Amino acid sequence: MKAVVLRSAEAALRRASSSSCTSSHLLRRSYSSESHPERKVAVLGAAGGIGQPLALLMKLNPLVSTLSLYDIAGTPGVAADVGHINTRSEVAGFMGEEQLGQALKGSDVVIIPAGVPRKPGMTRDDLFNINAGIVKSLCIAIAKYCPNALVNMISNPVNSTVPIAAEVFKKAGTYDERKLFGVTMLDVVRAKTFYAGKSKVPVAEVNVPVVGGHAGITILPLFSQATPKSNDLSDEEIKALTKRTQDGGTEVVEAKAGKGSATLSMAYAGAIFADACLKGLNGVSDVVECSFVQSNITELPFFASKVRLGKNGVEEVLGLGPLSDYEKQGLESLKPELQASIEKGIKFAHQN
Numbered sequence: 001m002k003a004v005v006l007r008s009a010e011a012a013l014r015r016a017s018s019s020s021c022t023s024s025h026l027l028r029r030s031y032s033s034e035s036h037p038e039r040k041v042a043v044l045g046a047a048g049g050i051g052q053p054l055a056l057l058m059k060l061n062p063l064v065s066t067l068s069l070y071d072i073a074g075t076p077g078v079a080a081d082v083g084h085i086n087t088r089s090e091v092a093g094f095m096g097e098e099q100l101g102q103a104l105k106g107s108d109v110v111i112i113p114a115g116v117p118r119k120p121g122m123t124r125d126d127l128f129n130i131n132a133g134i135v136k137s138l139c140i141a142i143a144k145y146c147p148n149a150l151v152n153m154i155s156n157p158v159n160s161t162v163p164i165a166a167e168v169f170k171k172a173g174t175y176d177e178r179k180l181f182g183v184t185m186l187d188v189v190r191a192k193t194f195y196a197g198k199s200k201v202p203v204a205e206v207n208v209p210v211v212g213g214h215a216g217i218t219i220l221p222l223f224s225q226a227t228p229k230s231n232d233l234s235d236e237e238i239k240a241l242t243k244r245t246q247d248g249g250t251e252v253v254e255a256k257a258g259k260g261s262a263t264l265s266m267a268y269a270g271a272i273f274a275d276a277c278l279k280g281l282n283g284v285s286d287v288v289e290c291s292f293v294q295s296n297i298t299e300l301p302f303f304a305s306k307v308r309l310g311k312n313g314v315e316e317v318l319g320l321g322p323l324s325d326y327e328k329q330g331l332e333s334l335k336p337e338l339q340a341s342i343e344k345g346i347k348f349a350h351q352n
């Protein structure tokens, strides 16, 4: 019975993942083996709007053997609930600072959706004052208890929280640029959905790289590189798709009207990205997704682009590829804002 349930959960994840940059035959290969290595995944902020559905999706992932759910409140309930699902992983809930070390110890991947979400009228940067401190304290603990883990940063503003994490790890002497990721997967998920809707191609086959950062104009979808190719889209339609992708987060914030930002689609995107990290760790070849990482493909120290994932995290930061004139303009326009957000994060980490 257990094997049947596991196989159907695997099949669901496989179908869900088949639209990612990673080609589906690789996903099939990685799921075909019944035995996977032991992997501990910790979710920090696990009782929140993203954390709960993300915990559920990670519980369905057969690559996870231990699922550690941490929050400042509410985790015993979430862990008890998710823990009753009859899939591979053992689930443990941890609550409060005194249990953070236990939650993190031995983790291979740490996913961080801890922090406050936006309300209508706010920018992601408006979250900086609260979330910068939360992320900093969690990263100090990661450096202490699981310095080799791959860190998937979801907390906003990602353009600043990733540089904060890097500085914390540098100070602790544990920084490995291959292991720190800003999760920009939701931008990719949105770009794929909107492109498929407009160009009438099957959504499961769509790939669209999204580069830059994760806020407003710093989100730069490269529709000129989208596959399958659609020759029917006009320049105006490409502009509209770009704007909708850039404003995707705001679209959800406004629709939720004060009750937070994207949670379910973010949990999906976070689960797909963590799954890619686990596959890379397990030695699956040619796992490629977009992420905001330390980078030298532009003059900015951090930049989102396609990255190849491997046994140590980022194996290769892939270049931008050929850009349309419109995308070249977008790239130049985003640089000052992204640079300022990165510098703000670095400055915070040094001053606090």
Ligand SMILES: NC(=O)C1=CN([C@@H]2O[C@H](COP(=O)(O)OP(=O)(O)OC[C@H]3O[C@@H](n4cnc5c(N)ncnc54)[C@H](O)[C@@H]3O)[C@@H](O)[C@H]2O)C=CC1
Residues within 6 Å of the ligand: 044, 045, 046, 047, 048, 049, 050, 051, 070, 071, 072, 073, 113, 114, 115, 116, 117, 118, 127, 131, 134, 138, 153, 154, 155, 156, 157, 158, 183, 184, 185, 186, 187, 214, 260, 261, 262, 263, 266
């Ligand atoms: N990277 C991306 O694409 C996206 C990022 N986000 C960001 O994710 C973050 C979380 O969003 P939601 O889950 O909707 O918020 P939420 O408020 O529903 O949940 C956040 C959780 O974090 C917990 N938390 C606060 N301080 C903590 C600490 N020190 N340690 C551990 N947990 C702590 C809270 O108790 C709460 O359960 C926000 O910053 C939001 O802007 C949201 C959507 C997309």
Ligand SMILES: O=C([O-])CC(=O)C(=O)O
Residues within 6 Å of the ligand: 117, 118, 124, 156, 186, 248, 249, 250, 252, 253, 261, 262
């Ligand atoms: O817009 C927000 O505040 C949350 C977020 O990052 C997204 O949905 O892309």
